[in-house]
Amino acid sequence: MSEHNPTVFIIDDDGVVRDTIGQLVETVDLNSKTFASAEEFLASYDPIQSGCLVLDVRMPGISGLKLQSRLKENNAHIPIIFISGHGDIQMAAQAFKNGAVDFIEKPFRNQVLLDQIQEAIARDTQLRQKQTIRKAARDKLESLTQREQEVLDLVTAGNANKVIATKLELSQRTVEVHRASIMEKLQVDSVAELVTLVGGANDMQ
Amino acid sequence: MVTGIEQREKALQGSQVEFSTIFDNAPVVMFLVDSKRRMRRANQATIEFAKRQAKEIIGDRGGEALRCMHSLDNLKDCGFGDFCKTCLVQRTMLDTFETGEGHYRVEAQLPFICGQKQQVSYILISTTPMMVSGEKMVLVCLEDITEMKQTEHVLRESEYLHRITLSNISDAVFMTDDTGTFTYICSNVHVIFGYSFAEVQTFGCISKLLGSDILDADELERLGEIKNIEQEITDKTGRLHSLLVNIKKVSIKEGTILYTCRDITERKLAEEQAHQAELFHISRLNILGEMASGLAHELNQPLCAILSCADLCLRATAGEIKNIDRLNENLRTIETQAERAGNIIQHIRALVKKKNTQYSAIDVNDLIRKTLCFIDTDIRRDEIKLSLELSEQMPKVTADPIQIEQVLLNLLRNAIEAMADTDIEKRSLIIQTTRDSENVVKVLMRDSGDGMTTEVEKQLFNPFFTTKPDGLGVGLSISYSIIEAHHGEFWAKSNSDRGSTFGFTLPVAKTQIFAL
Numbered sequence: 072m073s074e075h076n077p078t079v080f081i082i083d084d085d086g087v088v089r090d091t092i093g094q095l096v097e098t099v100d101l102n103s104k105t106f107a108s109a110e111e112f113l114a115s116y117d118p119i120q121s122g123c124l125v126l127d128v129r130m131p132g133i134s135g136l137k138l139q140s141r142l143k144e145n146n147a148h149i150p151i152i153f154i155s156g157h158g159d160i161q162m163a164a165q166a167f168k169n170g171a172v173d174f175i176e177k178p179f180r181n182q183v184l185l186d187q188i189q190e191a192i193a194r195d196t197q198l199r200q201k202q203t204i205r206k207a208a209r210d211k212l213e214s215l216t217q218r219e220q221e222v223l224d225l226v227t228a229g230n231a232n233k234v235i236a237t238k239l240e241l242s243q244r245t246v247e248v249h250r251a252s253i254m255e256k257l258q259v260d261s262v263a264e265l266v267t268l269v270g271g272a273n274d275m276q
Numbered sequence: 277m278v279t280g281i282e283q284r285e286k287a288l289q290g291s292q293v294e295f296s297t298i299f300d301n302a303p304v305v306m307f308l309v310d311s312k313r314r315m316r317r318a319n320q321a322t323i324e325f326a327k328r329q330a331k332e333i334i335g336d337r338g339g340e341a342l343r344c345m346h347s348l349d350n351l352k353d354c355g356f357g358d359f360c361k362t363c364l365v366q367r368t369m370l371d372t373f374e375t376g377e378g379h380y381r382v383e384a385q386l387p388f389i390c391g392q393k394q395q396v397s398y399i400l401i402s403t404t405p406m407m408v409s410g411e412k413m414v415l416v417c418l419e420d421i422t423e424m425k426q427t428e429h430v431l432r433e434s435e436y437l438h439r440i441t442l443s444n445i446s447d448a449v450f451m452t453d454d455t456g457t458f459t460y461i462c463s464n465v466h467v468i469f470g471y472s473f474a475e476v477q478t479f480g481c482i483s484k485l486l487g488s489d490i491l492d493a494d495e496l497e498r499l500g501e502i503k504n505i506e507q508e509i510t511d512k513t514g515r516l517h518s519l520l521v522n523i524k525k526v527s528i529k530e531g532t533i534l535y536t537c538r539d540i541t542e543r544k545l546a547e548e549q550a551h552q553a554e555l556f557h558i559s560r561l562n563i564l565g566e567m568a569s570g571l572a573h574e575l576n577q578p579l580c581a582i583l584s585c586a587d588l589c590l591r592a593t594a595g596e597i598k599n600i601d602r603l604n605e606n607l608r609t610i611e612t613q614a615e616r617a618g619n620i621i622q623h624i625r626a627l628v629k630k631k632n633t634q635y636s637a638i639d640v641n642d643l644i645r646k647t648l649c650f651i652d653t654d655i656r657r658d659e660i661k662l663s664l665e666l667s668e669q670m671p672k673v674t675a676d677p678i679q680i681e682q683v684l685l686n687l688l689r690n691a692i693e694a695m696a697d698t699d700i701e702k703r704s705l706i707i708q709t710t711r712d713s714e715n716v717v718k719v720l721m722r723d724s725g726d727g728m729t730t731e732v733e734k735q736l737f738n739p740f741f742t743t744k745p746d747g748l749g750v751g752l753s754i755s756y757s758i759i760e761a762h763h764g765e766f767w768a769k770s771n772s773d774r775g776s777t778f779g780f781t782l783p784v785a786k787t788q789i790f791a792l
Contacts, residue, residue: 085577087609091584094606098588098597129573129656156573156580156653177580181587
């Protein structure tokens with residue numbers, strides 16, 4: 072699958088900068104795709120594609136910072152490394168607030184950029200792994216019945232079977248049956264595991 | 277007993293003594309020549325003039341007695357030489373003998389021997405006929421005016437020298453009496469004033485030439501001299517001149533005043549131009565200072581590319597990159613990017629450099645594009661929509677490219693700053709060039725900023741007027757001066773919808789006028 076071959080998306084209106092960063096990325100056997108503008112990038116970007124963004128802050132049309140917030144609004148959490156021609160503290164602050172990996176000032180050493188690209192890709196990989204886990208957990212939780220869901224909520228809230236039975240006006244025995252069914256369906260062996268799974272599914276990232 | 281005869285003889289003797297004393301002591305050369313034209317009697321002044329004894333003189337002819345060079349050269353004595361035929365002294369004397377008429381102060385020259393030297397003396401000769409004991413005689417008086425003549429000659433030379441000097445200096449010199457009426461007008465008066473000597477004479481009065489406010493009489497009375505008065509005058513053709521006037525009381529005659537006028541028009545013009553060049557320069561430095569961050573960005577681009585490419589080349593040569601096909605290409609990029617950085621620096625240096633105005637035929641569109649490269653970063657930072665509407669058929673203009681770039685930068689910066697508070701979607705800058713007429717090219721810059729109040733519009737071109745908290749207020753006034761110096765027009769107006777439009781014109785280069 073494509074997410075196993077991370078791609079470095081390079082967006083800079085300066086052709087030379089774009090091209091050299093592309094070459095640099097290739098030296099570490101990563102895929103690269105270059106774009107002259109944010110618009111060009113948006114037209115072809117598929118959020119499923121793993122990787123990171125190397126983004127010029129100042130560009131005609133949609134600026135780097137604007138692209139960052141637009142991606143965030145659309146829940147595309149691809150890590151971004153900004154490169155800036157001239158250090159603008161305000162811009163850097165905003166970029167970091169919105170989760171930028173780094174804000175590198177031109178001129179920079181290739182190795183610095185390369186290290187940050189590796190870091191960003193590692194972050195993306197981690198993120199995507201988390202997303203996979205969460206998706207699996209959600210799928211499992213969705214297999215529960217309405218009643219099982221109610222029981223699960225009370226279990227993870229730390230209630231004993233007796234209390235749950237009272238609250239749901241069920242017999243203690245019925246609660247036990249539901250509980251066993253939940254453990255079975257979610258493939259967990261302990262309440263602790265159960266809590267982790269539910270937590271993972273609700274993990275907002 | 278004294279008889280009447282004795283009394284008369286006594287009286288006669290007395291009068292003889294009297295006249296002898298007068299004759300002998302008279303300070304002019306006086307001698308009596310008898311009918312044989314020999315000296316009968318000579319006074320003390322004659323003896324001194326001849327530098328001989330009295331007894332040596334008596335009986336001599338006049339020329340011999342007075343040691344006339346011509347008579348001494350002549351064996352037959354005075355009156356027989358070639359020169360004697362034209363001798364004015366002799367002729368005057370002979371004329372009196374013949375006609376019995378005296379002569380009064382006839383000017384003549386006589387070459388005398390004085391010691392070892394021959395000396396030409398100027399004399400005035402007067403003759404009077406006399407009858408002495410029935411014999412016709414002539415009383416000759418000679419006044420030596422040689423010294424006076426020499427003084428006169430020296431004076432004449434000195435006067436000539438002054439006249440020549442005054443007519444050959446570029447300053448104009450006048451003298452007036454205490455009412456300001458000319459008593460002297462220099463002959464080169466037309467050089468500064470354009471009026472001929474005769475025309476100035478008809479003016480009669482210095483105030484007609486230099487203005488009625490030229491002289492502060494009380495001040496001159498107090499100081500005796502007033503120096504370095506700067507006075508503006510209009511010459512005959514209507515041209516304005518700056519003069520430096522010195523006024524001095526001189527002791528030629530009571531109330532005489534000397535005026536000397538020096539034309540400093542060129543000097544003042546040069547000074548003003550130098551001052552203006554200085555202002556242009558300072559204002560350029562000011563703009564560059566404001567643009568520093570943009571320029572740093574502009575330089576960073578090529579530096580970044582160079583650093584990056586150099587790294588790629590190093591990686592290739594270290595064997596980290598298997599495919600070395602692009603090594604050459606990357607080296608080439610380093611070369612071109614280094615050139616790009618060099619060009620930017622050269623451009624900055626051209627703006628920073630202090631130099632005199634240098635007109636050449638320039639392409640305005642080119643200059644606008646070049647200038648935009650410089651300020652592009654700021655336009656992008658502020659996300660201003662830039663539209664270039666540059667006419668294709670643009671002739672070259674006569675202009676100093678650095679100064680026009682300065683004007684463009686000023687206007688661009690103003691436009692960018694005017695839109696700082698404008699919504700990003702509404703920020704737009706339109707730069708337009710058109711050929712306004714056969715001889716004129718027009719540049720318009722239209723922003724969509726806050727525009728100007730009428731109050732601001734009025735004061736826009738005043739030096740040191742600014743609406744910016746940290747502005748100097750010289751940008752627009754200098755831009756105005758620059759365009760004015762280029763014989764163009766410069767204006768600003770608020771747009772009907774929003775923002776302002778600034779515009780200026782430049783003259784089409786002469787060789788381009790017919791290329792319409």
